[in-house]
Amino acid sequence: MELAGKIAVVTGSSSGIGLSLVRALLDAGAVVYGLSRSATPVDQPRFRWLKADVTIEQEIGQAFDIVLGQHGGRVDLLVNNAGFGFFRDIEMIETADWRRLIDTNLTAAFLCTKQVVPSMKAKHHGMIVNVGSVAGKRGIKGGTAYCASKFAINGFSESLMEELREFGIRVACINPGSVMTGFFDRAGIQPKKYLQPDDLARLIVALVELPDGMLPDELTVRPL
Ligand SMILES: NC(=O)c1ccc[n+]([C@@H]2O[C@H](COP(=O)([O-])OP(=O)(O)OC[C@H]3O[C@@H](n4cnc5c(N)ncnc54)[C@H](OP(=O)(O)O)[C@@H]3O)[C@@H](O)[C@H]2O)c1
Structure with missing residues (x-):
């Protein structure tokens, strides 16, 4: 997809x-368009931050009403990126924390995807990128949730x-290893090696910019 002039929505845009x-x-x-609870520090005429907690369906709906309303029902690219992690023994996980993590990392992707699929189907065009993790390929001690x-x-x-x-819509899941972000401040673990977030962003853009006839459905990328 040639990205110039295309409409993109990124969840978890603030950091x-x-x-x-x-x-x-x-x-x-x-x-x-960037969706997050705290402000996204980008000042650019082609960017708009939409305050939304992706665990709240109504806030997702309001954000996509704005995006779809401003562009004649069109979104070309959705990146389901918002997420967080914690690593602790199962008996230390409160049910509310489990639910919040699943709501943020999984249910939000379902809800945001539902917002864009009808218009993508109608246009027979679009791409949805989900940010997974190597933690989505193998289990990690403390990582049940x-x-x-x-x-x-x-x-x-x-x-x-x-x-x-079959509707001309590409869906890809990118599974990064550790990335140097604030994720680990909250997660309670510290890896030895990291990818840089700007490098990962370049990789995602490269995937999106592949010819429309190519469907890169899954990519795992680790620090060397
Ligand atoms: N860092 C890594 O090593 C790594 C590796 C593999 C995969 N990932 C995945 O990459 C994604 C991004 O993580 P990151 O490393 O960039 O961490 P990060 O710097 O902590 O960013 C997380 C983003 O998600 C947003 N977010 C969290 N809960 C939200 C909610 N309820 N509503 C709206 N936005 C919410 C945060 O915004 P607000 O707090 O402002 O709402 C923030 O913009 C996550 O899905 C994570 O699981 C990270």
Whole structure:
């Protein structure tokens, strides 16, 4: 997809991978909307931050009403990126924390995707990128909640890919290893090696910019 002039929505735009991706998409010429609870520090005429908690369906609906309303019902690219993790023994996980993680990392992707699929189907065009994790490919000690959400997003992606390819819509899941963001301040673990969020953003843009006839459905990328 040639990104110049295309309409892109990135969830979790206020920091880390999402913020780098907003900047990379703007550099590629897209019109970009970012959804997050705290402000997204980007001041660019082709960017608009929409305050939304992606665990709240009504707030997602209000944000997409604005995007779809401003562009004649058109979204070309959705990146389901908002997410967080924690790593602790199962008996230390409160049910409310489990539910919040699944709501943020998994259910939000379902809700945001539902917002864009009808218009993408009508136009026989579009791409949905889900941010998974290597934690969605293998289990990690303490990661019952996080790994469950990221394994699930891989299954969600693969099923969605099979469902939407006949409508000209590409679905990809990118599974990064550790990325240097604030994620680990909250997660309670510290890896030894990291990818840089700007590099990951460049990779996602490169996937999106592949010819429309190519369907890169899954990519795992680790720090060397
Ligand atoms: N860092 C890594 O090593 C790594 C590796 C693999 C995959 N990932 C995945 O990459 C994605 C981005 O993580 P990151 O590393 O960039 O971490 P980050 O810097 O903490 O960014 C997380 C983003 O998600 C947003 N977010 C969290 N809960 C939200 C909610 N309820 N509503 C709206 N936005 C919400 C945050 O915005 P607000 O707080 O402003 O709402 C923030 O913009 C996540 O899905 C994560 O699981 C990260």
